[in-house]
Amino acid sequence: MPGPLEGIRVVEIGLWIAGPSTACILCDWGAEVIKIEPPNGDPLRGLATSAVGWSLPANPPFELDNRGKRSIALDLxxxxxxxxxxxxxxxADVLVTNVRPRVLEAAGLTYEELRETNRGLVYCQVTGYNPDGSDRDRAAYDIGAFWAQASVASLLTPEGAQLPHQRVGMGDHVAGCSAAGAVCAALLARSRTGEGQRVAVSLIRAGVYTVGSDVSMALRFKFAVQPYDRYHALNPLVDCYQAGDGRWFWLLLLQADRHWPNLCRAIGREDLLEEPRFAEIGLRSINASALVEELDKVFATKSLDEWGQAFDRENVWWAPVNSVTEVVDDPVAKEAGAFVEVPGMEGPIEGVATPADFYGTPWQPQGYAPELGQHTEEILLELGYDWDRIVALKDGGVIP
Structure with missing residues (x-):
């Protein structure tokens, strides 16, 4: 299936994850994407070796955000x-880049310069902080701008606990989804005006929006939003608990007074309905530690499968806490389309799906992640270069 962006041409000058993930989403949706890489390649290609010293036969993080693209290696x-x-x-219709602005300026690839010869260009910049601000050229990565500086990490760290580590690409993928949406909105605007435009997404802004509910409270009421542990949850009915078989789950009873009787019936503790300390949400919040300790004792008596049956019977909303190895086998995740078959060099491989589906113009991965410069000669021939000129480019170090 071609996808909703069939016929859209995208050029990516991207490294690592934030920019490439933006272009990968557009590619999954049907766009043709050409990835311009330096002669030594996108550094994500060598992440396992350079960052942690692993030697692996494949690079799944790179494959995830670069599948379906064509690669040309150029010395800019x-x-x-x-x-x-x-x-x-x-x-092209779209340029996606997360290269620092000073590098784009040095290469003559600013929006103002490119717009002179392509008025319809949608120019998408993904940056750490702000493409026009004082920190525009500051090194970021999502663990810095999104996770650390945007307050995401601190909001997940109760007092006295150590800061948790972010997993690879979490903030980058949030920014990538946002940037892909911005590109599509700009393309829609172009269909009305005939003019492209510059769009920008920053990792710090994506992080602030991710925890926007907490940040908006701080903005509006001018008080410090405090993280909490499971014993001090504002609503102990939206909290994690451990079943007797050691498996964890989350209660999802956001409308606490509505769901409190259902939970008491499910766990066989209707006597708790008469307990003054737990009579309504305000009292349960004040006495959260006591309630959590009480529920811990109850949940330790049965396995998660047994509790799941009781919860479903009494309309208690809940979800299991999966490990990565569990989620890849979870039938609910599979039914939701979280995984997709990607064409591979030796047959299809299972990969992670990008988040959106289109029921009128279905998407699918267009191919495997390219080797460095795999399509260099092919793309140059399309641009009108003959083989003598291509050989001269090789001899001059312009292409590897």
Whole structure:
């Protein structure tokens, strides 16, 4: 299936995850994506070796955010390399980049310069902080701008606890989804005006929006929003508990007074309905520690499967806490389309799906992640280069 963006041409000048994930989503949705890489490649290609010293036969994080693209390797520090990049962008609908602004300026690839020859270009910048601010060229990564500086990590850290580590690409993928949506909105605007535009997404802003409910409370009421542990939850009926078989689950009883009788019936403790300390949500919040300790004792008496049956019978909303190895086998995640078959070099492989589905124009991965520069000659031939010129580019170090 071609997907809703069939016919849209995208050029990516991206590294690591935030920019490439944006372009990958567009690619999954049917766009043709050409990835411009430096001669030594996107550094994510060597992450396992350079970051943790692993030697692996494949690179799943790179494959996830680069599948379906074509790769051309160019030295943008050369005049010929910049000219090829300009030629590709001149015929593109979209440029996606998370390269720092000073690098784009040095290469002559700013929006203002590219707009002179491509008025319809949608120019998407994904940055750490702000493409026009004082920190525009500051090194970021999502663990810095999104996780640390945007307050996500601190809001997940109760007093006295150590800060948790972010998993790879969490903030980058939030920013990538946002940027893909911004690109599509700009393309819609172009269909009305004929003019492209510059759009931007920053990791710090994506992080602030991710915890926007807490941040908006701090903005409106000017008080410090405090993280809490499971014994001090504002609503102990939206909290995690451990069943007798050691498996954890989350109660999802946000409308606490509505669901409190259902929970008491499910656990066989209707006597708790008469307990003054737990009579309504305000009292349960004040006495959260006592209630959590009481429920811990109850939940330790049965397995999660047994509790799940009781919860479903009494309309108690809940969800299991899965490990990664459990979620990949979870029938609910599979039915939700969380995994997708990706064409591979030796047959299809199972990969992670991008989040959206389209029922009129279904999407699918367009292919495997490319090798570095795999399509360089192919793309140059499409631009009108002959083999003599391509050999000259190799000899001059413009292409590897």
């Amino acid at each position: 520090e050369t005049e010929e390399g910049r000219a090829i990049a300009r030629a590709l962008i001149d015929r």
